[in-house]
Amino acid sequence: MASKYDAIVIGGGHNGLVTAAYLAKGGEKEGKNKLKVLVIERYHKVGGAAMSEEIYPGFTYSTCSYVCSLLRPEIFRFLDLPRHGLQVIPYEINSSPNHEGEGIVTYSDHDRTRESLRRHSIKDAEAYDHYAAEISRQCRFIKPLLMVTPPDPTRLNPFAQNKINPWGKRNDLEGLLKIGREFGRMGEKQMYEIIRFWTMSIGDFLDEYFETPRWKGFAAASSIIGTALGPYSPGTAYVLLHHYMGEVDGQIGAWGFARGGMGSVSKAIASAATEAGVEIRTNAEVAKVIIRGGKAVGVTLGNGEEIYARTVVSNADPKRTYLKLIEKSDLDSIDPDIHAYAKNFKIRGSSGKLNIALDGLPQFAGLPKESAWGTIDIGGDFDYIERAYDDYKYGSWSKRPFLDIVIPTTVDPTMAPPGKHFMSVFVQYVPYKLGEQPWTPEMKSAFEKDVLDTIEMNAPGFKDLILHCQTRTPWDIENEVGLTEGNIFQGELTLDQMLFNRPFPGLGQYRGPFDNFYMCGSGTHPGGGVMGAPGANAAREMLRDFKHGVV
Amino acid sequence: MTHVQHLKPFLKKTPFHDAMEAMMHGAGWIRWQGYYSPAYYDSTQSEYMATRNGATVYDVSPLIKYAIKGKDAAKFANYLVTRDLSKVAPMNVAYTAWCDDDGRMIEEGTLFRLGENDFILNAALHQLHWLNESAYGFSVEIEEISEQLAGLSLQGPNSRAILEVLGVQGIGKLPHFGIMETIVDGHWLRIDRAGFTGDLGYEIWVKPPDALWLWETLFRLGDPYKIAPMGGHALEMTRVEAGFILVDVDYIGSHHAIRPTQRVSPIEAGIGWAVSLKKDAYFVGKRALQKEKAEGSSRFILSGIEVEGRKPAPGAFLYADEKGTKELGLTTSAMWSPLLKKNIAFAQIPMAYTKPGTEMWIEIWYPKEKKIERSMVKCWTRNRMFFDPPRKKEIV
Numbered sequence: 045m046a047s048k049y050d051a052i053v054i055g056g057g058h059n060g061l062v063t064a065a066y067l068a069k070g071g072e073k074e075g076k077n078k079l080k081v082l083v084i085e086r087y088h089k090v091g092g093a094a095m096s097e098e099i100y101p102g103f104t105y106s107t108c109s110y111v112c113s114l115l116r117p118e119i120f121r122f123l124d125l126p127r128h129g130l131q132v133i134p135y136e137i138n139s140s141p142n143h144e145g146e147g148i149v150t151y152s153d154h155d156r157t158r159e160s161l162r163r164h165s166i167k168d169a170e171a172y173d174h175y176a177a178e179i180s181r182q183c184r185f186i187k188p189l190l191m192v193t194p195p196d197p198t199r200l201n202p203f204a205q206n207k208i209n210p211w212g213k214r215n216d217l218e219g220l221l222k223i224g225r226e227f228g229r230m231g232e233k234q235m236y237e238i239i240r241f242w243t244m245s246i247g248d249f250l251d252e253y254f255e256t257p258r259w260k261g262f263a264a265a266s267s268i269i270g271t272a273l274g275p276y277s278p279g280t281a282y283v284l285l286h287h288y289m290g291e292v293d294g295q296i297g298a299w300g301f302a303r304g305g306m307g308s309v310s311k312a313i314a315s316a317a318t319e320a321g322v323e324i325r326t327n328a329e330v331a332k333v334i335i336r337g338g339k340a341v342g343v344t345l346g347n348g349e350e351i352y353a354r355t356v357v358s359n360a361d362p363k364r365t366y367l368k369l370i371e372k373s374d375l376d377s378i379d380p381d382i383h384a385y386a387k388n389f390k391i392r393g394s395s396g397k398l399n400i401a402l403d404g405l406p407q408f409a410g411l412p413k414e415s416a417w418g419t420i421d422i423g424g425d426f427d428y429i430e431r432a433y434d435d436y437k438y439g440s441w442s443k444r445p446f447l448d449i450v451i452p453t454t455v456d457p458t459m460a461p462p463g464k465h466f467m468s469v470f471v472q473y474v475p476y477k478l479g480e481q482p483w484t485p486e487m488k489s490a491f492e493k494d495v496l497d498t499i500e501m502n503a504p505g506f507k508d509l510i511l512h513c514q515t516r517t518p519w520d521i522e523n524e525v526g527l528t529e530g531n532i533f534q535g536e537l538t539l540d541q542m543l544f545n546r547p548f549p550g551l552g553q554y555r556g557p558f559d560n561f562y563m564c565g566s567g568t569h570p571g572g573g574v575m576g577a578p579g580a581n582a583a584r585e586m587l588r589d590f591k592h593g594v595v
Numbered sequence: 596m597t598h599v600q601h602l603k604p605f606l607k608k609t610p611f612h613d614a615m616e617a618m619m620h621g622a623g624w625i626r627w628q629g630y631y632s633p634a635y636y637d638s639t640q641s642e643y644m645a646t647r648n649g650a651t652v653y654d655v656s657p658l659i660k661y662a663i664k665g666k667d668a669a670k671f672a673n674y675l676v677t678r679d680l681s682k683v684a685p686m687n688v689a690y691t692a693w694c695d696d697d698g699r700m701i702e703e704g705t706l707f708r709l710g711e712n713d714f715i716l717n718a719a720l721h722q723l724h725w726l727n728e729s730a731y732g733f734s735v736e737i738e739e740i741s742e743q744l745a746g747l748s749l750q751g752p753n754s755r756a757i758l759e760v761l762g763v764q765g766i767g768k769l770p771h772f773g774i775m776e777t778i779v780d781g782h783w784l785r786i787d788r789a790g791f792t793g794d795l796g797y798e799i800w801v802k803p804p805d806a807l808w809l810w811e812t813l814f815r816l817g818d819p820y821k822i823a824p825m826g827g828h829a830l831e832m833t834r835v836e837a838g839f840i841l842v843d844v845d846y847i848g849s850h851h852a853i854r855p856t857q858r859v860s861p862i863e864a865g866i867g868w869a870v871s872l873k874k875d876a877y878f879v880g881k882r883a884l885q886k887e888k889a890e891g892s893s894r895f896i897l898s899g900i901e902v903e904g905r906k907p908a909p910g911a912f913l914y915a916d917e918k919g920t921k922e923l924g925l926t927t928s929a930m931w932s933p934l935l936k937k938n939i940a941f942a943q944i945p946m947a948y949t950k951p952g953t954e955m956w957i958e959i960w961y962p963k964e965k966k967i968e969r970s971m972v973k974c975w976t977r978n979r980m981f982f983d984p985p986r987k988k989e990i991v
Contacts, residue, residue, distance in 0.1 A: 155629040231855030417598035
């Protein structure tokens with residue numbers, strides 16, 4: 045069993061590709077030998093959930109993720125992604141239609157936003173400044189935490205019997221002190237605010253600032269996207285932050301369209317990886333990780349082929365990795381708790397996706413024309429969202445769902461024929477199973493109808509423009525993309541599953557329970573959102589273990 | 596982005612807009628809180644000189660104005676701001692700061708006391724959120740009345756003469772920071788003797804429908820008195836000469852500061868005189884400011900400095916020595932004063948250096964034909980009110 049590779053990356057999602065590219069570029073500066081890296085992808089092309097595909101002739105769909113902000117600028121630069129074809133175009137408008145009156149629009153232009161909000165409530169327009177400043181302060185604290193391995197405070201206990209992870213190689217104390225220092229610099233009041241913010245519900249947070257119910261429902265949008273929680277569930281305020289901490293060209297909180305769809309992100313990273321010498325194998329599914337003597341030594345493919353390597357790193361989510369790719373007996377020989385951690389890991393699917401080819405640009409009720417150039421959130425007040433959540437809690441899709449819509453072709457000339465449009469519709473809430481029943485084709489079309497009806501209600505005449513519609517339930521997303529239960533973040537972004545507890549207690553530093561086994565997906569710190577940070581952080585830890593330079 | 600052609604214009608026009616536009620010779624519009632505001636009409640220099648020589652008018656309508664009324668208005672206002680309002684009689688203006696609980700300045704501005712329990716707060720930034728929050732427990736009504744009044748600032752040595760020919764009775768007796776209300780040709784006017792130029796000057800408030808009448812009348816009657824319009828750029832020069840600080844230029848408002856250390860106290864911002872620690876009533880931030888005063892823990896004081904040479908020194912570091920080994924602070928606003936023939940600036944400097952005449956060094960980087968040159972020159976602490984003519988407060 046000669047190891048042909050230094051590392052095998054299971055799964056060619058954007059994080060797996062980032063890890064591969066970072067590994068291959070590791071040691072470049074120090075003049076070390078190039079590490080040999082193999083990425084194994086089940087699908088016929090790489091990208092995972094950052095994927096562009098021509099599903100309907102002439103139209104490129106961003107089939108899963110649909111906008112870009114969180115991809116870390118450090119990665120952009122290190123891998124020189126613009127040279128590899130990635131271009132992110134920020135958009136400047138967010139809106140919410142209203143079929144019974146005036147909709148809500150916010151702009152990147154502060155004055156324009158104020159004028160727009162004042163039409164609903166002078167009080168809210170004024171409170172918006174305070175709210176925005178508070179979010180900026182929260183972002184300031186969290187930003188330095190993204191591109192680092194989360195320090196684990198349990199390592200500081202000299203008496204700890206941490207069998208799961210006996211590799212106390214890194215200096216957790218240093219990391220904790222750094223966070224402590226950052227925390228202290230925030231000032232007393234802000235320290236209290238941070239603790240409050242990380243644990244509270246977005247509903248409670250917004251109630252402290254605003255009065256207009258529809259505005260609050262609109263502002264809460266980012267805090268429920270991708271989570272199986274309602275606006276009054278504790279922990280949702282953090283999810284909002286997770287969507288705001290991104291940037292485009294240093295502009296915090298800005299989101300943009302990747303030219304050519306989100307697949308351009310993966311394509312550019314894959315191109316950078318290939319250039320660095322990474323080998324990518326598609327149409328190859330990893331069936332098992334081979335563990336020998338408590339060490340990961342390679343993988344077995346679906347066709348029985350065995351490939352050996354010095355290390356194995358999984359881009360798959362924690363549940364898939366520990367419950368499907370690794371034998372329970374292998375886990376139990378290290379620590380039986382891990383299997384339980386994996387089983388209990390919260391990775392509930394809560395969102396679906398409709399990708400629609402349109403014959404023209406729809407006009408949304410109560411909104412100015414320019415709102416089609418940004419995100420359009422169909423929703424309402426907290427009651428609307430809670431009601432949508434109630435349907436989900438009791439095993440159904442939301443009959444009147446919350447929808448996060450973008451029409452990237454208003455900006456991007458490459459994704460549809462001139463005058464035609466691609467519309468991405470993110471649907472919240474949609475369960476993985478209907479009660480205990482699996483999705484049937486009938487149920488799926490009933491779900492699709494509810495979504496299209498909701499759009500039609502908020503954009504009269506929309507249905508006449510539909511040329512083609514692709515509908516994906518969480519079940520489809522799991523089976524087609526590989527994300528367990530279709531959870532877009534590879535695991536709920538709640539405090540119990542964050543930082544050193546992501547994915548599991550004791551495994552929060554990208555190293556698995558076995559020697560030479562690592563994790564690099566969104567299921568690790570700092571989580572999902574096409575950030576690339578987990579992939580880069582994982583590679584950094586691996587390079588440290590390889591003693592192969594630092595990136 | 597490709598959506599611009601679909602956007603509707605949204606900047607608001609003040610009631611004086613048409614009159615100002617008729618005099619606009621360059622692309623001189625800038626934004627002021629969502630309104631069109633003139634940066635300059637033709638040349639900043641001519642507008643600046645006109646202010647110091649005859650009189651100019653500047654449209655102050657975009658100022659954000661809050662009416663504070665009700666049974667507890669006096670009590671509330673005195674709780675909100677740092678000045679002692681028991682010493683401010685009705686029909687007077689008080690320049691004051693208002694702070695957060697930590698004694699860090701949210702903003703500063705003028706507070707008009709129109710009656711015992713009748714106030715107008717003028718602010719550069721929106722403050723309703725804070726006012727409502729602070730008003731808890733007081734029987735007051737707070738209303739934004741920005742668009743209910745249109746205002747022109749008439750400033751300069753001839754400003755009083757112009758108001759006299761306009762027919763404003765008793766304008767000569769109106770004291771500095773006094774307010775009067777009068778009727779001229781059937782039009783209601785409220786006039787306060789204040790401004791942002793440090794010279795003799797007045798602010799004239801009218802009902803918006805009377806705005807163009809006021810503008811036209813002032814220019815017709817004021818012509819022999821060398822009246823001219825002024826834009827924001829010239830105003831910026833005059834306010835530095837006058838020693839007036841500006842939010843987000845000379846200090847960051849504490850409510851939108853991202854870094855808590857960037858917030859400043861009014862003492863640090865160089866308006867410690869507007870903090871009345873002796874007033875009986877508690878005011879927001881009093882405890883923290885008392886402590887700062889008692890401990891002498893102000894990190895710096897925003898002071899005036901005069902700089903050697905002619906190179907303006909914006910964003911320049913000050914040092915105790917020529918070698919630049921001991922850094923003292925940083926300038927905020929800076930300019931060459933054509934009137935005073937002095938190179939002036941505001942700088943954050945340690946308390947030990949605030950005595951007028953104290954010598955320091957300043958490092959100035961300036962462009963010279965595509966080259967950036969550095970000069971390390973002397974500078975001296977000065978009274979920040981560089982320009983303060985007797986006529987500013989004179990009663991005739």
